[in-house]
Amino acid sequence: MIAVKHLHKSFRVHVRQARWIDAVRHLWRRQYRTVEAVKDISFTxxxxxxxxxxxxxxxxxxxxxxxxxxxxxxxxxxxxxxxxxxxxxxxxxxxxxxxxxxxxxxxxxxxxxxxxxxxxxxxxxxxxxxxxxxxxxxxxxxxxxxxxxxxxxxxxxxxxxxxxxxxxxxxxxxxxxxxxxxxxxxxxxxxxxxxxxxxxxxxxxxxxxxxxxxxxxxxxxxxxxxxxxxxxxxxxxxxxxxxETLAPYKRLEIHFPIVPSVPWDDYGEVVAMEDGKVTLRVPRDKVAEVSAHVLQHFHVHDLTIQDPPMEEVITRAFQEGLHGS
Amino acid sequence: MGRYWRIFREFFRACFVEELEYRSEFLSNLLSSFFGIGIAILTVKIFFYQTDQLGGWTYADVLVLLGVFNTLRGLIDFALRPNMPRLLEHIRKGTLDYILTKPVDSMFYVSFRHLMFWRLIDVLLGLGVIGYGLVQQHYMPSLLDVAMFVISIGSSFVLIYALWMMLMTTSFWVIRIDDLSFIFDSFFETARFPSGMYRGWLRIILTYVLPAAVITNMPALSLLGRWNVVTTAVSVGIAGFFLWLSHRFWRFALRSYTSASS
CATH class of the missing domain: 3.40.50.300 (P-loop containing nucleotide triphosphate hydrolases)
Structure with a gap:
């Protein structure tokens, strides 16, 4: 339906400084700068x-x-x-x-x-x-x-x-x-x-x-x-x-009547520790193991497993850069 | 063509509803139109207290000319004036986006989307003054005269439209805050009088370079039975050429549209 090959778009924008003398000078001499808004995009x-x-x-x-x-x-x-x-x-x-x-x-x-x-x-x-x-x-x-x-x-x-x-x-x-x-x-x-x-x-x-x-x-x-x-x-x-590739983690939220004092760092990265609640970041391949262990050894009210919020994933994508899929 | 006519009627209807929403000052507009034409007639009358001819035109001739001027201005104010300055706005704010997604010619859309229908009063008043002038002259135009008149006033309108459109189209490159309509206005104002009134270089400019005088003079002369097939044909040709040119220019200018980003 839609096919795009090597799409480019550049705009010519004029450069303008903030000082008023520059604004006056700008009247007869304009400086231009080319901005590449889109660089070599292809998709279908x-x-x-x-x-x-x-x-x-x-x-x-x-x-x-x-x-x-x-x-x-x-x-x-x-x-x-x-x-x-x-x-x-x-x-x-x-x-x-x-x-x-x-x-x-x-x-x-x-x-x-x-x-x-x-x-x-x-x-x-x-x-x-x-x-x-x-x-x-x-x-x-x-x-x-x-x-x-x-x-x-x-x-x-x-x-x-x-x-x-x-x-x-x-x-x-x-x-x-x-x-x-x-x-x-x-x-x-x-x-x-x-x-x-x-x-x-x-x-x-x-x-x-x-x-x-x-x-x-x-x-x-x-x-x-x-x-x-x-x-x-x-x-x-x-x-x-x-x-999955960007955020190979899941969020584990565990609710307790009283949070047991154990070294939670052994189970995963501690995101938050509140009254009656622990939030952990656990690698995907260890989620099953960790949750089974927690359920077996502690008295748990509730346990939820969630994907990390999209914002976090996307921000990471921008920071680390990604090529292809 | 029929489709464009339907769209035009739809624009007209939407504008009508829009005007009614504000119950626009119909009465005050009517009064100011009457007042405007009254003053114009009076001015002509004052001229003719001093002389019986103005550049070869009699009092009645000039009345017909004034009527043509008013009619043409009414048409311009009805269809062109509400739209031309808007183009700048469209470009500056990027609202041209929606217009460009519509399956109609975008130049047609930006030119006729907004209509000030009560300006048609000026057209009617203009036609009235033409009628009055003809009675004063004791001249009953033949059907052929009327046909020539319609053709030449039509090509005048098209020519004005094309020139104004080209002027406004430059805003794709030079996005100004104010609009350029005033250039057009002062130019059009010279069309109020017989071109024979102007002398020397001014006359040459107003006949050949900026043919404002010709734009109203030709329709008036046609109606008075003093038409010329060749000049009328030439004016139709010129108008057609400029219309084509302005459309080409518009298409070309669209390439430079940057669409104010959102």
Whole structure:
């Protein structure tokens, strides 16, 4: 569905110093610096996949996504999306994809979302019957009914994001680019949006590329992740493999009536020691052994085994660097 | 083409709803439009207290010209003025992103998405003044005159659009804070008068270099039955050429779009 080969994008930005004399000098002599936002990225994505695109701010995620959507002109390299070259901006291409940005809105601010839907209906040339059916379905899935007739400016961020999703999906795109769709939303709404995306993907086999700062989005939705840093792709593969290679540990939380005083360091690295609770970091291959031992020898209330938090894993990936999968 | 017409109607509808949301000051706009055209007529009248001809045009001729000017300005204020300065905003804030994902020509979208429908009052008033001028002149335009008028005012509009569009398209490279519309405004203001009024180098510039005068003079002359097939054809050709050029330029400029990052 999506194939990217040796993609590069560089921007020319002018350098500006803070002193006002420099600002004046800047009027007639500008200094430019070339910034390579994306360096030699290659990957393919199959139909129906949900892929998470991770990386710190300014890593090149959004730039890559915008090139895939045909907004930015690549400096070099090849992109095909659904058989099209995005920057040629063929109407057929645009009809098969959609873009949702958490930071920018396509809804018309002063009037109800329904008006934006109608404008999109005309733009995408959707016939009345299909439009009504699709809208009905989206309204139900996203619980939009009470929002349709309220001016957009009076909606909450979460409500607006749900409407954004509906506006982007009216023409039933085969490819959906989501750029931080849950940014700024409360936990409950984030959960709602995630559930919707997962459901929608299952139902229509929509190919989805998602960037996010929230690990929750990625762990809930994506089997496959791509990690990008300084414009380079440093990991492309399964999320579970990433966790295993980068964090060959599990978290063991043991609850006791009274914490026995034994040298816990022998069992694993002690992360926290509280009243009635010990948290250990134990190598994966020793988890079974350690937990069996603990259960056998001590009086235990409860014992849980968890994967380390994604944040920790990703941070490690950036620090240590990774090549391939 | 039919599809674009449908989209245009949808834009119009959405803008109408948007305006109603604020119940825009319809009445005050109506009043100011009336007042504006009244003053303009008065000015012309004052000129003609001193003379009966202005650059070869009689009082009634100049009224027709004024009507054409007002009509054209109404059309510009209706469709172009609300959109052209917005382009800068789109580029600066990166909102062009969504426009570029739509399966319509992006230049069409940025040019006509926002319409100020109450500006059509100026178009109506302009047509009224044209009618009044024709009555004063005791001239009943033939169908052919009207056709020539429609063609030449159409190509004037297209030419203005293309030039303004090209001017605004430069903002892909030079992202300014203020917009360039004022350059256009002062240029268009010269179209209020008969080109014969201007002398020497000014006349040459306003006829050939920045053909503001020609833009209104030709439609007015057409309506008064003084059209010329060759000049009309040339103006259509020029307008078409500039429209094509502005579109090419737009496509070229999109390559330099950097999309304000989020």
């Amino acid at each position: 994505i199959e139909t129906g996949e949900i892929v998470g695109f991770l990386g710190p701010n300014g890593a090149g995620k959004t730039t890559t996504m915008k090139m895939l959507a045909g907004l930015l002109y690549p400096t070099s390299g090849e992109i095909t999306v659904g058989g099209f070259v995005p920057f040629e901006q063929k109407p057929e291409f645009k009809k098969m994809m959609s873009l949702v940005m958490g930071q920018k809105s396509q809804l018309i601010w002063d009037i109800p979302p329904m008006e934006t839907f109608l404008v999109n209906k005309a733009i995408y040339d959707i016939d009345d019957r299909t439009f009504r059916r699709t809208l009905e379905e989206l309204v139900e899935l996203l619980e939009l009914q009470p929002l349709l007739t309220k001016p957009t400016r009076s909606l909450s961020l979460g409500q607006r994001m749900r409407c954004e999703l509906a506006a982007a999906l009216l023409h039933r795109p085969a490819i959906l680019f989501l750029d931080e769709p849950t940014i700024g939303l409360d936990v409950h709404t984030q959960e709602k949006v995630r559930r919707f995306i997962a459901e929608y993907n299952r139902e229509y086999q929509t190919t989805i590329l998602l960037t996010s700062h929230y690990m929750g989005d990625v762990t809930a939705l994506c089997d496959r992740v791509m990690i990008i840093n300084h414009g380079m792709l440093i990991y492309d593969g399964e999320l579970s493999v990433l966790t």
